[in-house]
Every structure is written in C-alpha cells, then in structure tokens.
Amino acid sequence: MNHGSCNLTADEALERLRQGNARYLNASHAQGDVSPELRQSTFREGQHPYAIVLACSDSRVIPEAIFSAGIGELFVIRVAGNVVDKHQLGSIEYAEDHLGCNLVVVLGHTCCGAVDAAMHHEPYGTVKFITDEIADAIGNETDEAAACLANVAHSVRRIEESRKVRTDEAEHGLRVIGALYRTDTGEVQFLE
Numbered sequence: 001m002n003h004g005s006c007n008l009t010a011d012e013a014l015e016r017l018r019q020g021n022a023r024y025l026n027a028s029h030a031q032g033d034v035s036p037e038l039r040q041s042t043f044r045e046g047q048h049p050y051a052i053v054l055a056c057s058d059s060r061v062i063p064e065a066i067f068s069a070g071i072g073e074l075f076v077i078r079v080a081g082n083v084v085d086k087h088q089l090g091s092i093e094y095a096e097d098h099l100g101c102n103l104v105v106v107l108g109h110t111c112c113g114a115v116d117a118a119m120h121h122e123p124y125g126t127v128k129f130i131t132d133e134i135a136d137a138i139g140n141e142t143d144e145a146a147a148c149l150a151n152v153a154h155s156v157r158r159i160e161e162s163r164k165v166r167t168d169e170a171e172h173g174l175r176v177i178g179a180l181y182r183t184d185t186g187e188v189q190f191l192e
Contacts, residue, residue, distance in 0.1 A: 010175030013051040013103040020068035021188045032070030042072040049075040052095045055107040056082045060183050081114030083133040084158040108152035109181040115147050152178040
C-alpha cells in the first residue's frame with residue numbers, strides 16, 4: 001500500500017479520505033499503519049502525506065483514526081475551533097509547497113466546545129482570540145449545528161483567500177473543502 005503520496009490529485013485524495021472514514025465507522029481499533037517498518041521508512045525517506053487536515057483540538061476528533069490513516073499519510077493541523085490564522089496558513093503553505101499536497105480539509109465537528117463558548121460565554125485571556133474568530137464566522141446564528149457549519153465555511157474561505165494558495169490548473173492546484181465530523185456516529189460529511 002502506498003502510505004501517503006503527494007502525487008495524488010485533490011479528487012483522488014478526497015476519495016481516499018472517504019474510503020478511510022467508511023472503514024472507521026465499523027472499526028473498534030485504529031486502522032492506520034503505525035508499524036516499526038513504516039516508522040523507519042518515513043524516517044529514511046521523509047513524509048509524503050496525501051492530504052492536509054485542519055481539525056479542532058477536541059480529544060474526540062482524531063483525524064488519523066477518523067480516516068484510517070497511518071504514519072506519513074495526513075498532514076494534520078489542530079487548533080481549537082478549527083480556526084485559521086497565519087500559523088495555520090503557514091503550515092498549509094508548507095505542506096502544499098514542500099510536500100506536494102493538493103487537498104485541504106477543514107474538519108469541524110458536532111458539539112464543538114469552542115463554538116459553544118463563542119455562542120454562549122464570555123471567554124477571557126487568549127482563548128478570546130479563538131472565540132472572537134468563531135463569533136465573526138457565525139454572526140448571529142443561534143443554532144449550534146448551523147454555527148459549526150458556518151465556522152467551517154469561514155475557515156475554508158480564509159484558506160482560499162490566502163495569497164499563497166496555488167491557483168494554477170484545477171487538477172494540480174490546491175483544493176480546499178469543508179467537512180463535519182459527527183461525534184456521535186463517527187461519520188464525516190464532506191461539504192462540497
């Protein structure tokens with residue numbers, strides 16, 4: 001099996017994520033390859049992830065497990081509320097430019113504490129940077145599920161608007177899509 005592959009198109013990478021999530025739905029243990037042989041191979045040959053996943057830091061949202069991926073397959077960026085700032089954009093640009101990834105998935109999830117905090121609480125300290133970003137994304141939305149989707153869409157737009165995102169031919173340019181992980185079922189809904 002090819003563990004990674006920066007040569008995949010965005011569509012091929014998306015299909016691989018769909019298949020991995022389908023395996024995850026009935027799994028009782030992680031499905032990705034984390035073998036000593038693969039660790040040694042990626043140590044010697046470097047990483048070649050096939051997709052970038054920007055996900056929430058929530059401990060229930062584990063992208064490698066959700067997509068049945070192992071070592072070297074996903075370039076994962078985690079931050080509470082799956083928000084985007086210069087640090088996340090820089091990480092995405094690195095994975096795009098240096099690792100050849102053609103797909104970014106912004107993975108939000110149901111029952112997101114960061115979205116709830118932005119909607120119903122007055123956070124303090126540096127947490128406020130995250131909740132302010134989410135509050136801007138969701139506006140006056142009062143439905144938590146709709147707010148989670150609006151927050152994902154906002155992060156997708158932020159990435160797409162980044163000047164560093166490649167815009168050359170569609171097949172080889174960076175594709176950015178949103179997705180919502182259902183914490184109750186494990187299913188990922190891709191928002192295309």
